[in-house]
Amino acid sequence: MPIETKVPGQNPRTLEGWIKLLDGVRLPVPKESHDRVLAAINDNRRSLRDIAELMQDSPALVLSVMREANHPTNASQAEPAESLEIALNRLGLERSAQLLARLPALPGDEIPPVLRQFVLISQHAAQQASGLFASRLARLWQEIHWGSLLFLSPLWPLALTYPKLLDSWELRVIHKGDNAAQVELELFGVRLMELCQAVASHWRLPGWVTQGYRLLTTERELLAQVFNVARDPDSLSQQHRLDEEPGLRRWFNQPANTVLLANGLALSAQVGWDNPHLLRWQLLTALYLQTTLDDVQQQVHQQAAASARHHARDALFHPAEALIWPWHQRRPHPDMLTPPPPPAEALERWRTLCGALLAQPSPFSNGVHLATQACDALLACGMQRVMLLMHDKANDVLRVQQSAGLAKEAAALTLPVAQNKLLQRLTSQAGQLRLTPDNHAQFAALLPAPLRAVWRGEHLLLRSLAVNGQVVMLMIADQGGRPLADVGVQAFGKTAQCVERALATFATRNA
Structure with a gap:
């Protein structure tokens, strides 16, 4: 099935318009993964856990299953499914197979690159979450894993339908430092994190996902306060400030924040390992784990390398590549590079x-x-x-x-x-x-x-x-x-x- 992308200028300008559009997008699934999962569903010797493990290779498929299981017509339970295994159990194998049949299956390299890049960032975030937090919170590893993997999923259908908008956002906000609010209102008509929060709530994604977006939107003052504490170079002073502010101390005891931390680390690492946004997330993670910045940086680098071994693909950028670059070198946006000369036939x-x-x-x-x-x-x-x-x-x-x-x-x-x-x-x-x-x-x-x-x-x-x-x-x-x-x-x-x-x-x- 061909995958069509839109062009800037025709996009919605309201939250309601965006939700309606993104809700109707069917994300393509890599054909190899599609075929393996379908074969497993049709094999009565396979357990739900086996099928869930096979689905992990295709985050787009995971999202489709979670959305379907948490849809109001399918989810009688008040709480959304927090893991893929629970979602599969709610749907049943027959309905899961029907869902799989409705999704476009494409060879991996034919899936649009901006979508593949965002999925790669989500996979990197899930690896960071697993390495940094899951071993310490073993009983919550599923919530940590699936929440981290799906945190950026509201952007996946946007990356498929309007890749140029996200590309322009990255160039102007991340690389050129333009005002994020101004750029987002110009490109999307709404703030990007508010859009993600609205879509995540509409899809009834795991609660830890929507909680992370609340921090980035309506609870920004609290997030600014915890960042401020994390920047304090004196660990004793940090502890005193947390003792004086019970609300901040409670924040550092909430396992749900691991999802936001992992995605903050993975997303900011896309720019470069020395950028100030990444340093803020590393400092916050160090305070959350009650360890040193050096220890966190070493662990983050190790998890990036582990993610690259599992998830890196040709034509996509993985931050682990930059670990061997000079420390201050950053990945330039493609639009910041001089284009190559025209080929010989074009010049002729x-x-x-x-x-x-x-x-x-x-x-x-x-x-x-x-x-x-x-x-x-x-x-x-x-x-x-x-x-x-x-x-x-x-x-x-x-x-x-x-x-x-x-x-x-x-x-x-x-x-x-x-x-x-x-x-x-x-x-x-x-x-x-x-x-x-x-x-x-x-x-x-x-x-x-x-x-x-x-x-x-x-x-x-x-x-x-x-x-x-x-x-x-x-x-x-x-x-x-x-x-x-x-x-x-x-x-x-x-x-x-x-x-x-x-x-x-x-x-x-x-x-």
């Missing part, structure tokens, strides 16, 4: 397209035909998003003639020139502007609001093209928001020269 196509643009007499029947060729040439030379606007001098507006790699709404843009000084400058004479992180704050603010909404990256090229001294076209392009490669900037400039000559030749075709 670019040369062919540029040759057609330079042909005389003009081979183009109309302006749309020419703009289409120009757009194709820009894409072939390495640009990933392109917008070509024609200057309607009579009405003094710029209208989109051709676009690629952008939302459909971009094709309908019409920009009055007189209302914007930057557009006035670009249309008064031919010129080029390159936006970089160094000048982005200065020039991005000068762009018209509709253009700022479309082009959010810090790396952008704008170039106006003129015929007989009159600007007739504005070209805008980037490499998917990533840093512009020098070869890409050069190819953009050469393409612009070819397009400008093509416009001049086209203007004199009937002369």
Whole structure:
């Protein structure tokens, strides 16, 4: 069954809308795991525990079973099932097999990568929870394991349907340090942790999961207080502060907090082993376990390596890889890396397209035909998003003639020139502007609001093209928001020269 993903701009903007959408998503299950579990269900020699152990290889399947078992129509009990074995017992093997048949089964490498990455983080969190806490709280190991594995599960269907939204969130909040509340309201219409809490409650996930989200949303002040105590370098002072605050001391005696700690460690380790967010979770874990920071860091590193042995997959990042890197090195977001040069066949196509643009007499029947060729040439030379606007001098507006790699709404843009000084400058004479992180704050603010909404990256090229001294076209392009490669900037400039000559030749075709 094909897996479709949505594009930003069409997503819900309310908690109710998100819950309705995410509730209807059927997560794909790795085919190998699907087949093994189905065979075990059909084998009357297998126990529920055997089947539950086989299901552990597919967290998406675990989530589907837990959701089904805890659905109001299936769960007569007041409390949600806290473990997979209980959930299977509630459903029975026949209904479990029916559920399995409804889920899409795909080869592992065909499951979308953003979903696989989030599932890997959840598996890493479950390993951290098992190694750090389960041995100390042996009677609660199932609650610890399943709660840790499913804590981030409200994000799994989001990663499947709107991967670009989560990707943008990671880039802007984690790597660039933008304000999380502002970014989340812009991208999702709601705060991300509030969305996770609402989805977890709607699915009736284990109580330890929803309790963790309450701490991150409605009980943030309490969480800030325990972080503050954990940062105190004096262990005696820490103990005095806990003795003076019974509420804080009770927090450190709640086993449910192990789920939040494990996921905090696993999620923040994705960025780098020396980042301040990870250090906060490590300090809090050390205080929770009544041990030293060095001891916790050693255990966390060991559990990361153990998780990598079991869960690491090609094309996915596991923090254990970074344990052999220089300590201060961090994993950059893919959009922070300069893209590779276009392949040889793309460059050959670019040369062919540029040759057609330079042909005389003009081979183009109309302006749309020419703009289409120009757009194709820009894409072939390495640009990933392109917008070509024609200057309607009579009405003094710029209208989109051709676009690629952008939302459909971009094709309908019409920009009055007189209302914007930057557009006035670009249309008064031919010129080029390159936006970089160094000048982005200065020039991005000068762009018209509709253009700022479309082009959010810090790396952008704008170039106006003129015929007989009159600007007739504005070209805008980037490499998917990533840093512009020098070869890409050069190819953009050469393409612009070819397009400008093509416009001049086209203007004199009937002369």
